[in-house]
Amino acid sequence: MAEFCSECTPFEYPDIDLAAIALDLSPGRSESFICEGCNNRAVYKDEKGGLYLAKAEDGVIKLHPVIIEQLMK
Numbered sequence: 001m002a003e004f005c006s007e008c009t010p011f012e013y014p015d016i017d018l019a020a021i022a023l024d025l026s027p028g029r030s031e032s033f034i035c036e037g038c039n040n041r042a043v044y045k046d047e048k049g050g051l052y053l054a055k056a057e058d059g060v061i062k063l064h065p066v067i068i069e070q071l072m073k
């Protein structure tokens, strides 16, 4: 079954809710997933509470800083 994250899902309720994952994460932890609709691969929260979206780009995982508001929609 294909799973889509909240950033790219065509449905009202995403399989992978990025904001919910981000809010649940403890500092220093990450949660990875496979989104079949885009290159999002994980949400990471650093020790200071900064959030990052890990994206697969050309076979490499890159961290992009995000704020929680960007993940809510």
Ligand SMILES: [Zn+2]
Binding pocket: 004, 005, 006, 007, 008, 009, 035, 036, 037, 038, 039, 040
């Ligand atoms: Zn996605």
